[in-house]
Amino acid sequence: MAIEMTGPATMAAPAGAPRDVIGWLRENLFSSPLNSVLTLISFGLIVLVVPPLVRWGILNAVWTGGLERCKAVQGTGACWIFIAEKYRLILFGLYPFKEQWRPLLMTVVLIALLAASMNRAFWRPWLGLAWLLGYLAMGILMWGGIFGLAFEDTDKWGGLPLTLILSVNAIAFSFPLAIALALGRRSDLPVIRMICTGFIELVRGVPLISVLFMASLMIPLFLPAGVDINKLLRAQAGIILFTGAYVAEVIRGGLQALPKGQIEAADSLGLGYWQKTGFVVLPQALSLVIPPMVNSFIATFKDTSLVIIIGLFDLFGSARLAANDPAWRPFYVEGLLFVALIYFVSCFSLARYSRYVERLARQGDQR
Template sequence: MTRRTETPGEISAREEEPTHVSLPPPKAPATTPLMAFDWAKKNLFSNIPNTILTLLCVWLLWETIPPLINWVLLSAVWSGGDPAICKAAEGACWAFIAEKHRFMLFGLYPFDEHWRPLLATALFVAVLATSCNPQFWRPWLLGLWAAMLVVCGTLMWGGVFGMTFVENARWGGLPLTLILSVVGIICSFPLAILLALGRRSDMPGIRAVCIGFIEFVRGVPLISVLFMASVMFPLFLPEGMTIDKLLRAQVEIIIFTAAYLAEAIRGGLQAIPQGQYEAADALGLTYWKKTYFIILPQALKISIPPIVNQFISMFKDTSLVIIIGLFDLLTTAKTALTDPPWRAFYVEAYLFAALIYWVFSFFMSRYSQYLERRLETGHRR
């Protein structure tokens, strides 16, 4: 949904430029409108097909943008808990989000304790943001992470300092999505590096294990493994023994992401010129020193785009955990829609969820571009 509303906006920014420029600014030299006219003529009306396309785009924007703005902003209902008002209105029903946002964000977590996941999420995001700044890549950051995870765990589980105990089956919404993806990223990344190195190892045993793991995991869809975990796996356990659902989901996500990431990193490893390996060997470095100081820094830098691609896709794949009955962000949005008088406003609910997913994914994508620029140290390809 986001993409659909996003694309016309982007096009409009690009396409409307000439019309803005063609209006002569009061103090501009007389050549400016002419230049703009020339530019438009050269780029937009250079031949008949281009002219037709330009006119078609302008017409399409004229048809879609005003109604969209009208729906999203002008005629929208912003507050008031009465679905009847929304049904009468022409625009979007943001009142639905106002009414249900707490459930959508925190799911089944006890209502009166919502400050706990809120605080945990805020801490989580704050530490994440801190870690993004290379200035802070110091040993104390590890301590900060450890402290943050302990504090977040305490907040979410409770059971101490007068907070009631909340089992992790009741965690839901945004905190659940963030925990699954951030812990997934943190755990799968080192595993993926080891798998990628193992796959290129000279030792046949290690190579076979790594290839076997990667190819097996890549060969089955995540959704089928989740099905196995919820439908088949419990039957093999002794009766009455169950493995925590959150743990099940988390392990599956880590294993999956690691297998895909390993291949992205292997691409980076293979792109390193043979001379780098030979030079490191010539310096007398051990395998691990060579890998740590020479190979990985270069290989990981090259692999940033596919790595981030994988993280973004994994972030969105966390919504599959509903298969084992966990209420992630998308599921809580869907569940909020089961309330009959509000059922008609599914577009708003999905837009709200999509917006949150988009903010995080867009941030990841921009941050990866920043990292690429920052780590750019020569031999541009």
């Protein structure tokens, strides 16, 4: 089997190569007997899979009307009106129906802040201030209780806003923990190194679900009688600790990639440990790890779907909630696909962004 080592993107057509359709087909699909067979198999797969999907998802699907029309096509066509009927429950969970503009606005603010943070031109001190103000505004919107907004407790939070809150907080708050752990793991002090390494390897060795069980069942035992932390905050704490261990390893990668000369230069300038770390090591190491950090964020974003197992209704959880309605139960798959689409679009675009940052960094190196 011919392996294209340079990758398709860098293949340039030789001068005078045939650019017509037949030439392209021969070059790309039928260059050898094996290739022709592969093409035919792929074509067969497409013919086998795509038409039934199109029939189910588009041609036979119900786009308008009521439940009885869905019942009529059940099994042969998709029932997209389930989404139209339940999208607010799926997107916002059990948040009071009339107040759902609040989580909507919060989501818009959060996504705007995230989008702004993706642009290198905005990496200025005022972005930090914007995040602080944004957090304050988002807290007021979600909890309410002042400015005439009714108070909504965290047990009513759900849907996409909850997924976003859990994952953005996980990355934001695990970051300082992760820096401390990564520095600790590379510290000269053996006891500190042992503690940090032990914590990181312990957390990375166990599944997230066990950490969430611990957060939901053991934290209440750890606290003195009478003190109670609500379930969302406990889950969030568990996710932060879990993410911290993984992000710490990412940051350690950045620390290790830093040329030794940088540290020696700082030492020869007579800088102390904190000055050296704060002004020389961390700024360079952290900018090296931005692409893998984005990947950690994607992983965390997907992982937050596990909170459903301890009874929180994130995006996925509220889709299941919507399908609990007996009348709509047969159309659960449609709900799952809707949620899958949201996850796919978010994660795919973040992954593209991570690739873009990586390319930018490589261009910077080449200068």
